[in-house]
Amino acid sequence: MSTPLPLPDLPEPAHPEVESMLSRKFGKEIANYFSGSPLNRVSFLRPDHTFLSAALNHPSATFLLFKNLEPLIESPTALGYVKYEDVKPILGDDPFATSEEDLVKEYNSHKYFPLVIFLGLDERKEGFVYKEHYKGQPYFAVDVTPKESVTEAAEKLVKELEGRGLTFSKGRMNLSMPAQEAAIYAEARHLLDWNLRNPFCATCGHATLSINGGFKRSCPPSDIAKTLLSQDPSRPPCATRTGISNISFPRTDPTVIMAVVSSDGQKLLLGRQKRWPPYWYSTLAGFLEPAESVEEAVRREVWEESGIHLGRVVIHSTQPWPYPANLMIGAIGQAVPGGEEVHLGHDAELEDAKWFSLDEVREALRVGTSGLGEGPGPEYKEGGLRVPPKTAIANQLMSAVVNGFVGGSANL
Ligand SMILES: [Zn+2]
Numbered sequence: 001m002s003t004p005l006p007l008p009d010l011p012e013p014a015h016p017e018v019e020s021m022l023s024r025k026f027g028k029e030i031a032n033y034f035s036g037s038p039l040n041r042v043s044f045l046r047p048d049h050t051f052l053s054a055a056l057n058h059p060s061a062t063f064l065l066f067k068n069l070e071p072l073i074e075s076p077t078a079l080g081y082v083k084y085e086d087v088k089p090i091l092g093d094d095p096f097a098t099s100e101e102d103l104v105k106e107y108n109s110h111k112y113f114p115l116v117i118f119l120g121l122d123e124r125k126e127g128f129v130y131k132e133h134y135k136g137q138p139y140f141a142v143d144v145t146p147k148e149s150v151t152e153a154a155e156k157l158v159k160e161l162e163g164r165g166l167t168f169s170k171g172r173m174n175l176s177m178p179a180q181e182a183a184i185y186a187e188a189r190h191l192l193d194w195n196l197r198n199p200f201c202a203t204c205g206h207a208t209l210s211i212n213g214g215f216k217r218s219c220p221p222s223d224i225a226k227t228l229l230s231q232d233p234s235r236p237p238c239a240t241r242t243g244i245s246n247i248s249f250p251r252t253d254p255t256v257i258m259a260v261v262s263s264d265g266q267k268l269l270l271g272r273q274k275r276w277p278p279y280w281y282s283t284l285a286g287f288l289e290p291a292e293s294v295e296e297a298v299r300r301e302v303w304e305e306s307g308i309h310l311g312r313v314v315i316h317s318t319q320p321w322p323y324p325a326n327l328m329i330g331a332i333g334q335a336v337p338g339g340e341e342v343h344l345g346h347d348a349e350l351e352d353a354k355w356f357s358l359d360e361v362r363e364a365l366r367v368g369t370s371g372l373g374e375g376p377g378p379e380y381k382e383g384g385l386r387v388p389p390k391t392a393i394a395n396q397l398m399s400a401v402v403n404g405f406v407g408g409s410a411n412l
Contacts, residue, residue, distance in 0.1 A: 011036020039120030118213030141188035307343025
């Protein structure tokens with residue numbers, strides 16, 4: 001077990017100081033780790049290659065690099081950023097010099113374009129201005145994995161960066177970054193992962209092209225590489241090219257995660273998987289299925305995994321989770337009287353699920369929190385309940401329950 005790093009603070013919700021009708025009625029908004037990005041994504045500017053090109057070429061433009069989806073870091077608590085001149089040998093003079101329309105028209109499947117994602121503008125920092133209104137330091141993410149035509153240039157860059165004391169973070173989860181950095185990383189990782197998983201069209205099976213600052217993929221109607229074999233560069237018809245849906249969009253998979261409260265409000269249901277450390281329990285969770293409301297998914301998952309029947313379900317807060325593409329929808333659900341007997345037989349996912357008193361959970365939140373591969377805090381006594389750290393939404397849900405539903409769930 002590794003020694004845990006100090007946990008970062010969670011992001012601030014938007015306008016926390018503003019007293020509003022909504023916060024009086026429903027409590028303060030809770031922002032979870034991986035949300036709270038300081039970047040304005042200006043999504044409507046992504047099709048504008050003049051904007052992307054100007055942002056990329058601005059001296060303040062900042063690049064977050066990934067190799068095999070591992071982010072460049074300075075230390076476990078700081079991402080490593082580089083300038084355009086560092087990645088120029090990989091990206092070339094200007095990957096946004098051509099309009100999207102022409103890129104699709106001139107598509108050549110034999111030509112490798114390293115992925116470059118436009119993440120947004122950091123409005124806290126002055127410098128770049130576009131059409132008067134859109135200001136801030138531009139952020140991009142670039143895939144510098146040595147492959148295809150950039151193998152040599154990428155290998156050279158990786159060596160050079162390592163010479164500067166930067167490394168590509170090997171850990172699967174990066175939960176030690178300050179919250180705002182974590183949110184930038186989450187956006188970049190999610191988009192790169194989606195692009196890398198979708199090199200081919202889901203409808204016709206032909207290669208696709210990343211457009212829109214990395215937020216869409218297009219199935220071009222022709223491919224210049226085909227002219228090596230015949231006169232005609234056109235590809236077979238593809239249903240994705242008709243109507244307005246001639247593109248594919250990044251996917252986000254909704255997941256429900258829920259604190260389950262007993263009908264008398266005095267106990268909390270937690271479960272554990274076999275591979276988790278001893279005494280480590282968490283809230284139940286599962287995927288939202290097609291044509292299911294969030295409330296129904298919560299009730300179904302809880303019944304399938306624990307046999308408990310839930311009544312009222314309220315949504316507490318949500319958390320982006322870029323491993324690889326989840327949105328965790330955090331909820332609190334209350335068992336119906338008589339529906340509280342634990343039965344693990346339906347779905348063999350959990351090794352155990354049981355009711356804990358709120359005092360026991362409160363104590364675990366104080367002394368027994370840790371990531372899965374880490375040891376608990378110094379005050380923890382062997383045999384006591386252990387739970388996830390505050391960077392996990394599960395911790396926020398448990399905290400809300402033991403604190404009398406403060407934090408968005410006052411009307412449970
Ligand atoms: Zn297609």
